[in-house]
Amino acid sequence: MEHSVQEVTFHHEPGGSEVVKKIIKTTIILSVITIIELGMGLAMYAFPMAAGLKLFLKGVIVILSLLKAFYIVGVFMHLGEEIKTLIMTIIVPLMLFIWFIAAFLWDGNSWKVLRNTYNPKAATEVHTEGGKH
């Protein structure tokens, strides 16, 4: 009841030098990850390598980028310090991306396969055979 007049509850603790330390630490982590990513990107260009290894390196770069996103959102945007229910209302809708990415990349790949294996002559033959029945 006492809160009915002053219902502002969202004061976060100011924090002292440890906050700055955390910011500096996160900056270093982000920079190091970026340098590693660049190193891998350049390695794919500089050295001839098998397609499988290249795909593996690309996968590692994607995971490292997600790690960077985690640090930016969690530390710089302070999402980690918010209430759990708030975090969930942000994170849960983003789960849609799992389907979104998988379905559309699958679709793109299927498009490529269909185009590469498409034989106009065979397609007409099937069509005329079907018409005779």
Place this chain on the structure above:
Amino acid sequence: MATAGAQMETKWWSGGKSPFNVEYGKLMMWYFLMSDAFTFGAFLISYGTIRFSQNYWPDPNVVFNAFPFAGHANLPLAFVSLMTFILIVSSVTMVLAVHAGHKNDKAGVVKWMIWTIIGGIAFLSCQAWEWTHLIMGDHAVMINGQIENIGTTVTRNPWGPAANVAAHDGHHVGTTGPVAFGGYFFGITGFHGFHVLSGVVINIVMLIMTMNGVFERRGHYLMIEKAGLYWHFVDLVWVFVFLCFYLI
């Protein structure tokens, strides 16, 4: 009673307080950013779909290998790395501005906001140079049996596989690359660049309001936090633009 209750366990949904413990504007900024993430996500996924459907796609190390004042030196990804670091550093200065705001340190907010704005303008300048270089930078390609010099635009680009001919001066002659390459590159980096531009404008407004003592009179620097959320989101999107266009 109230303090004892707060010490034990706060009942966030019992009324009289913000159940998410954030101010309305900040919560709505989070939801706006979530929706914006879907906008960028849709663009990048559409790019991925087209890229997966192509048998050939240009190697970013070959396309993005120029650096200002370095002439024709082959420096793959060097310039875009610089842009990435500029954006990371401006994100850090933004966090420091928010941190100064938590301490009601007006001079600190002003100082770090100025650095953030400088970082944003530096990034935009780099992008302007990169776009200019891509559009104006001619490369010899075979088009309908003739060698033409073309730059990268939304209608055509010179980043196709090598042709089986060499120019008179011994330079490589290529073919035109996938048409979608230019459209996606300029469309998505342009959409991101527009976000950076609006972020810089918002930051300038926040700087002027801080210098006029608006937030000091208000007693809190929540507006700096909200501008900060937007600015970090712009940095976050760049992580994925950098990933999709330059690294893989």
